[in-house]
Amino acid sequence: MNRWNEMKILRRALLVTTPVGVAIGLYEAWRLAGGLVVLMATQLIVLGLIVGGLVRVARRESAEQAARTTLNARPGLEEKQS
Numbered sequence: 001m002n003r004w005n006e007m008k009i010l011r012r013a014l015l016v017t018t019p020v021g022v023a024i025g026l027y028e029a030w031r032l033a034g035g036l037v038v039l040m041a042t043q044l045i046v047l048g049l050i051v052g053g054l055v056r057v058a059r060r061e062s063a064e065q066a067a068r069t070t071l072n073a074r075p076g077l078e079e080k081q082s
Contacts, residue, residue, distance in 0.1 A: 022044065026040060026041060
């Protein structure tokens, strides 16, 4: 098995075990601290939204860069679009 296939398997395992671990952690926090788990869950939601926003911006900028590269590879298209 080459390294790429190992990474594909590990990525899937990580995508499954991380949410399960977070859920177990929230349950244990509820048992230990009661209502403070609401603050923890809120923090997780906010951080998730921040990461999602960063990923969205990075993908949009990457697509814009790819579009610019495509336009620069074909001379004459830029003037027609103006």
